Amino acid sequence: MNDVYERTTRGGWFDVSEEYLDRLVDEGSLSDYLTDELGSAEEFTVTRHDQGHSNETLFVEWGDREFVLRRPPAGETAETAHEVTREYLVMDALQETPVPVPTTVLACEDESVLGAEFYLMERQHGDVLRTDEPxxxxxxxxxxxxxxxxxxxxxxxxxxxxxxxxxxxxxxxxxxxxxxxxxxxxxxxxxxxxxxxxxxxxxxxxxxxxxxxxxxxxxxxxxxxxxxxxxxxxxxxxxxxxxxxxxxxxxxxxxxxxxxxxxxxxxxxxxxxxxxxxxxxxxxxxxxxxxxxxxxxxxxxxxxxxxxxxxxxxxxxxxxxxxxxxxxxxxxxxxxxxxxxxxxxxxxxxxxxxxxxxxxxxxxxxxxxx
Missing domain, CATH: 3.90.1200.10 (Aminoglycoside phosphotransferase (APH), C-terminal lobe)
Structure with a gap:
């Protein structure tokens, strides 16, 4: 799977990094939270994106909606690093400006849900230029x-x-x-x-x-x-x-x-x-x-x-x-x-x-x- 790890409502984590990934997302806890905030969904899929190198990025499918979930990495981090709710605050403020940003959905400061603060934004599709051009x-x-x-x-x-x-x-x-x-x-x-x-x-x-x-x-x-x-x-x-x-x-x-x-x-x-x-x-x-x-x-x-x-x-x-x-x-x-x-x-x-x-x-x- 090229370092992409997936957990769905039909199975468990795929890949040898199950222990680390379980530290990132408690599937049941996240499902309960999203149900309370967004309403229930029949399909629920979480996929870990391996291209970012700082905060963790996960793709979440909730019914017919696609989200990106951002949270800090597991384990101890340097003070002031990985402030994901800061990301949400500024992107939310820039929604109606000429600066192109994803549509924000919600931010969660309750660390009991996933063990850290996190936020959701609408997923966008396109190309991110990393090592080459399309x-x-x-x-x-x-x-x-x-x-x-x-x-x-x-x-x-x-x-x-x-x-x-x-x-x-x-x-x-x-x-x-x-x-x-x-x-x-x-x-x-x-x-x-x-x-x-x-x-x-x-x-x-x-x-x-x-x-x-x-x-x-x-x-x-x-x-x-x-x-x-x-x-x-x-x-x-x-x-x-x-x-x-x-x-x-x-x-x-x-x-x-x-x-x-x-x-x-x-x-x-x-x-x-x-x-x-x-x-x-x-x-x-x-x-x-x-x-x-x-x-x-x-x-x-x-x-x-x-x-x-x-x-x-x-x-x-x-x-x-x-x-x-x-x-x-x-x-x-x-x-x-x-x-x-x-x-x-x-x-x-x-x-x-x-x-x-x-x-x-x-x-x-x-x-x-x-």
Whole structure:
């Protein structure tokens, strides 16, 4: 089943990861809750989606309705990580805005139902571009349009008036960027408590110092997604490319929009770039003819958002540092047996490679063209 695990009303979990999956979903408890909230259904199916690498994603069929259920992973997580109800809050607020988000259904803060908070949204169908592009987008015209859809959507997020959609108290934008450096340093520290017994990543400590020293003192205050990259975007079936949904809002807040732009640029490969340090996380197909260059993305972003893009070496380094921290958190969860993700053990070597490359970028010996 290619790492997709299913439980239905007609049987049990399929696959060797039954123990972990039973920790994610109590079928009876979820069925009772959905019956109380949505009414009864004759058919009930739960399928685990294996493509996400942070919060758990499950597909739920409830009668003739299709939902996506999001909940934290099983086991101990770093403080403030995996805030799924935060995802629900921001997507619910953005329903009537130009930002494309799935239709929200309900949020459950009662941890007695599944052992953690969770929420449901309507399932959408289309393509999420992870390691390659669908055949229908393999023309220079389609690739250019796709690039424009991506950067215009980021500009739309940063153009939302938080007060107008009820998100004026969604975060503390003052000092956001400095707190980001501290937060991801704390996530590293949490992970190192376990992973440090397996191997060390000394470059991380140099990066902590560099980022602290170079963090900008001021920045615009906008709604930020926190994880804006291609594998968190869905394109509708058909052509030309139509970006129909932005997912994974767990890191969203009010803060510095340059952090979103820096992350997108980190994941946007160009023809002369070196191979990515973690190939499983960093696609290379944007280096193909037709995709906008990073410089062109920046120019279009500035035009569409009215925000001047500046100090982008810092923001790309911060983005890479964040990805390395997430990878180290994944590795800890693997070592503790709190995950069923084939990516996690690869972080043993992937995080040190990424940290080394990031330190080179910070010092100016890597790709610092931005």
């Amino acid at each position: 055949e229908r987008f393999q023309s220079e015209t389609a690739r250019e349009r796709l690039s424009e859809e991506v950067i215009d959507t980021l500009a739309a997020i940063h153009s939302v008036d938080p007060a107008a959609v009820g998100l004026d108290d969604f975060g503390y934008p003052e000092g956001f960027t400095e707190r980001q450096v501290r937060r991801w340093s704390e996530q590293f520290t949490w992970a190192f408590d376990v992973t440090g017994e397996e191997r060390e990543v000394p470059e991380v400590y140099e990066l902590m110092s560099w980022l602290t020293e170079h963090a900008p003192e001021g920045h615009p205050h906008m709604l930020v997604h926190g994880d804006f990259k291609l594998d968190n975007l869905m394109f509708a079936p058909g052509t030309p490319p139509d970006l129909t949904a932005v997912f994974d809002w767990e890191l969203s807040t009010l803060g510095d929009p340059h952090t979103d732009l820096g992350l997108l640029l980190l994941f946007w490969q160009e023809p002369d770039d070196p191979d990515p340090p973690i190939p499983e996380l960093m696609p290379t197909f944007t280096a193909k003819p037709g995709y906008l260059s990073r410089e062109e993305l920046i120019e279009r972003y500035e035009r569409e958002s009215g925000i001047e893009a500046e100090n982008l070496r810092f923001y790309r380094v911060l983005a890479a540092y964040k990805m390395a921290a997430l990878g180290e958190m994944f590795f800890r969860r693997h070592l503790e047996g709190n995950a069923a993700d084939s990516l996690y053990p690869k972080m043993r070597d992937g995080v040190p490679r990424l940290a080394k490359r990031t330190l080179e970028m910070a010092k100016g010996s890597g790709d610092v063209s931005l």
